[in-house]
Amino acid sequence: MSSLDTIPVCTEVATGNVEPLLHEIRHALKRLAEGKEGTVIDLKRLPLAPGEEERIAATLGTGEVRAEIDALGPTLIQETSYPGVWLITHKNADDVVVARFVEVTYIPELLRSQQADIDAGINRLENELKN
Amino acid sequence: MRKDQNLGEYLRMQGVSRRGFLKFCSATASLMALPPSAVSQVAEALATARRPSVIWMSFQECTGCTESLTRSHAPTLESLIFDAISLDYHHTLQAAAGHGAEAAREAAMEENKGEYILVVDGSIPNGNNGYSTIAGISNHDMLIEAAENCFAIVAVGTCAAFGGLPNADPNPTGAVSVSEIIKDKPIINVSGCPPIPVVITGVLAHFLTFGTIPELDALGRPVAFFGQNIHDRCYRRPFYERGQFAETFDDEGARKGWCLYKLGCKGPTTYNACATLKWNQGTSFPIQSGHGCIGCSEPRFWDKGGFYDPISAGQWGSRDALLGAAAAGAALGVGSALAARARKKKAQAAEEI
Amino acid sequence: MTLLEFASGPGLQWALWIFVFGITWRVVGAVFLLSRKDISKPRHTNTISAGLGAVWSRSSPARAFEKKIRFQHVTGYAWHFALFISVLFFAPHILFFESVLGFSWPHLPNTIILITAIVATAVLIALLIRRATHPVQRFISNADDYISIFVVLVPLVTGILAFTHFGARYETLLAVHLLSVEVMLIWFPFGKLMHMIMTIPARFQAGTAFGRRGVKA
Numbered sequence: 001m002s003s004l005d006t007i008p009v010c011t012e013v014a015t016g017n018v019e020p021l022l023h024e025i026r027h028a029l030k031r032l033a034e035g036k037e038g039t040v041i042d043l044k045r046l047p048l049a050p051g052e053e054e055r056i057a058a059t060l061g062t063g064e065v066r067a068e069i070d071a072l073g074p075t076l077i078q079e080t081s082y083p084g085v086w087l088i089t090h091k092n093a094d095d096v097v098v099a100r101f102v103e104v105t106y107i108p109e110l111l112r113s114q115q116a117d118i119d120a121g122i123n124r125l126e127n128e129l130k131n
Numbered sequence: 132m133r134k135d136q137n138l139g140e141y142l143r144m145q146g147v148s149r150r151g152f153l154k155f156c157s158a159t160a161s162l163m164a165l166p167p168s169a170v171s172q173v174a175e176a177l178a179t180a181r182r183p184s185v186i187w188m189s190f191q192e193c194t195g196c197t198e199s200l201t202r203s204h205a206p207t208l209e210s211l212i213f214d215a216i217s218l219d220y221h222h223t224l225q226a227a228a229g230h231g232a233e234a235a236r237e238a239a240m241e242e243n244k245g246e247y248i249l250v251v252d253g254s255i256p257n258g259n260n261g262y263s264t265i266a267g268i269s270n271h272d273m274l275i276e277a278a279e280n281c282f283a284i285v286a287v288g289t290c291a292a293f294g295g296l297p298n299a300d301p302n303p304t305g306a307v308s309v310s311e312i313i314k315d316k317p318i319i320n321v322s323g324c325p326p327i328p329v330v331i332t333g334v335l336a337h338f339l340t341f342g343t344i345p346e347l348d349a350l351g352r353p354v355a356f357f358g359q360n361i362h363d364r365c366y367r368r369p370f371y372e373r374g375q376f377a378e379t380f381d382d383e384g385a386r387k388g389w390c391l392y393k394l395g396c397k398g399p400t401t402y403n404a405c406a407t408l409k410w411n412q413g414t415s416f417p418i419q420s421g422h423g424c425i426g427c428s429e430p431r432f433w434d435k436g437g438f439y440d441p442i443s444a445g446q447w448g449s450r451d452a453l454l455g456a457a458a459a460g461a462a463l464g465v466g467s468a469l470a471a472r473a474r475k476k477k478a479q480a481a482e483e484i
Numbered sequence: 485m486t487l488l489e490f491a492s493g494p495g496l497q498w499a500l501w502i503f504v505f506g507i508t509w510r511v512v513g514a515v516f517l518l519s520r521k522d523i524s525k526p527r528h529t530n531t532i533s534a535g536l537g538a539v540w541s542r543s544s545p546a547r548a549f550e551k552k553i554r555f556q557h558v559t560g561y562a563w564h565f566a567l568f569i570s571v572l573f574f575a576p577h578i579l580f581f582e583s584v585l586g587f588s589w590p591h592l593p594n595t596i597i598l599i600t601a602i603v604a605t606a607v608l609i610a611l612l613i614r615r616a617t618h619p620v621q622r623f624i625s626n627a628d629d630y631i632s633i634f635v636v637l638v639p640l641v642t643g644i645l646a647f648t649h650f651g652a653r654y655e656t657l658l659a660v661h662l663l664s665v666e667v668m669l670i671w672f673p674f675g676k677l678m679h680m681i682m683t684i685p686a687r688f689q690a691g692t693a694f695g696r697r698g699v700k701a
Binding site: 016040041045046048049069071072090101103109115120 | 143147148149150151153154155157158161162164166167168170364365366367368369406407408412413415419
């Protein structure tokens with residue numbers, strides 16, 4: 001993919017979708033702070049001009065938490081400089097982005113250990129101890 | 132994957148954790164154009180989903196649709212979807228050939244009677260069946276046979292959906308779409324020349340997840356992907372509003388990425404997901420690459436006037452015909468004036484008497 | 485054939501043929517009526533300046549009536565001005581004219597066109613309501629007036645809808661817009677819309693005739 005990346009793309013184009021998205025995030029954050037439920041925004045479903053997704057990420061900045069999950073390829077979970085706003089990038093085994101979300105929540109669901117995995121883990125540990 | 136296994140069990144056996152599964156579901160929901168809030172619903176449905184049998188038939192086509200699909204941008208997740216369906220017949224992708232392949236097709240059809248999904252790419256020559264045959268069977272007969280006991284048909288590509296390029300004037304093979312032959316089965320048209328690969332898998336994922344037909348538009352296309360026109364979702368739209376157009380493909384406007392309306396872009400009358408899903412790992416789509424939309428997901432896109440004629444330019448015929456109309460009008464004008472004069476003279480003459 | 489294909493193909497063809505045929509018929513017919521010889525002795529010979537004078541003087545109301553017809557005066561100009569801007573300076577329209585005429589001219593931003601189109605529509609509706617309610621106007625109006633207003637109003641409304649993608653899918657709205665324009669083109673030569681072509685020559689002709697007779701008007 002490096003050959004595509006080297007083609008210079010004109011990035012001064014703006015759809016005007018970046019600012020409304022940031023406002024949506026602000027509203028979502030306020031709702032979360034009021035004790036209401038969180039919000040997930042699918043970045044791949046917005047019409048964005050070349051470079052705008054990067055601009056959103058740059059505006060949100062990077063915060064204190066950064067986690068990487070290795071399941072069906074890497075997933076990068078980054079808390080942005082606005083606590084409660086997380087940028088989640090799912091990649092496949094070939095390191096290609098397959099989905100990208102902005103999640104407004106206290107902790108992204110994917111970071112929690114999952115019940116099914118815990119159960120499987122108990123089994124494995126018990127088997128380990130039996131041997 | 133065994134046929135009696137559901138997808139959840141299968142993935143666990145493959146060593147995919149619940150986290151991995153949730154990630155798969157998020158990406159699948161995104162793929163199906165569902166809101167992120169639907170992920171838990173998708174997870175629940177997918178965990179217990181049964182593996183549908185898919186029979187893929189290629190008729191009068193160029194294999195571009197299959198090429199597009201095999202280059203879709205999420206190999207791992209896609210392969211999971213493909214593992215999750217049972218692709219029992221696809222003559223480009225399968226290893227089997229000859230009688231063995233046809234036997235596999237017949238066996239799959241018999242075994243999954245009433246439940247299998249029939250995917251068709253390519254149009255069907257309806258004039259002379261000899262134009263396209265597989266194993267000595269005409270496309271027409273094979274389609275009718277395969278459609279009889281299917282659950283639904285997915286017409287992949289503009290050829291299967293609307294007749295496409297083979298159907299273009301003067302249509303020497305009498306090519307028609309699937310829906311012109313099969314009338315009694317649900318048909319989902321996934322048009323495009325080729326269709327966006329993730330739209331093909333998105334529709335398959337919808338079957339896999341919900342086992343139902345997605346909501347369709349008037350042309351039988353899934354609303355989730357074909358609900359909005361390119362123009363409405365185009366990042367160059369602000370230039371249209373401001374009246375900033377590229378006049379040629381190499382002028383200042385083209386370099387600045389202005390609107391391509393004047394260069395014949397068919398974005399306003401074309402419904403597809405190119406502007407958001409894009410192509411080649413989400414890299415770009417035709418308009419982003421500097422060429423107007425040619426409307427390849429619309430019926431008869433090949434015969435709707437030039438790709439480089441603006442939408443608002445009319446097919447008004449020849450100047451000669453207009454001059455002819457003017458000449459006829461002038462003749463009638465002169466004639467009626469002379470007639471009026473003659474009437475007046477006659478009236479005057481009558482008065483003088 | 486879809487509605488849009490019909491509207492931008494055969495529909496447009498026939499409408500243009502009838503439009504051109506009708507206009508040449510009426511114009512040629514009118515020109516032939518002029519050929520009557522005036523055998524009286526002219527009071528003035530510079531009839532061209534008299535004709536131009538009439539074209540100019542009739543472009544604004546006589547002072548005596550100014551107050552009484554101010555509404556029509558202002559709205560009339562606003563309507564025509566807004567209509568001309570909307571029709572002649574919208575980029576897709578210019579592309580259409582270019583495809584027929586073979587040449588083009590600069591366009592205006594869409595926001596301006598949207599404003600002029602809304603102004604034109606609002607003014608025309610106001611004038612239509614006045615025509616239908618004002619006792620004198622009502623009395624002097626006939627079917628031709630209402631039809632002519634209607635066939636111009638519909639393209640304006642459908643044009644705004646098509647532009648804003650409001651109410652239906654764009655290709656349907658565009659097709660309806662084109663069809664409404666075609667209806668207008670077909671009606672044009674046979675109704676009062678012909679004033680677009682006849683007004684200035686008619687004023688000029690009246691002016692020259694008056695000038696020759698020495699009438700100051």
